[in-house]
Amino acid sequence: MSFIWDEQAAGLLQDEGAFKVLAANDRHGNPHMVVDHTIALDESGNIIYLDLLETSEMNSNLVHSIWFKRQVAVHVAKGGAAYQIKGVPVRSVISGPLFEHYYRLAQERDAAADLSTVWIIEPQEISNEAIAFRRQQERDNHPLTMHLDRLAK
Secondary structure, three states: OOOOOOHHHHHHHHOOOOEEEEEEEOOOOOEEEEEOOOOEEOOOOOEEEEEOOOOOHHHHHHHHHHHHOOOEEEEEEEOOEEEEEEEEEEEEEOOOHHHHHHHHHHHHHOOOOOOOEEEEEEEEEEEEOOHHHHHHHHHHHOOOOOOHHHHOO
16 A cells, blocks of 8 residues: 555544544435544555444445445544545455454444444545645645635724
């Protein structure tokens, strides 16, 4: 994998207290998002998502994405830090040692959890979405574009 992780983004994905969102389109192109604390990073640098419901809309959208190599997006944020990671689902795991490992983790978090699928998403691009970073980027890239009230100050 040629993708290089930003250390802060990778740390946020491992932080259970971070706000994490997964977005994927359905077969008609309509977006669907889930806020989910199970989104994490595995040891090989891929994003893991645990779908707990067999017939969820996200599970269906991820199946579509893996079949047609469609990108999905993960947003992770905490404090002033925020990142968007785009990638493609490359594998869905529904049995075996990897599935059993994540099934035990899901059960530890919630005894009522019933794991449907372990999704493995290969990251392709990352962008820093922190407002302070984006604001500075706007100033650097468009120095003459600003609200007129800023000129009066």
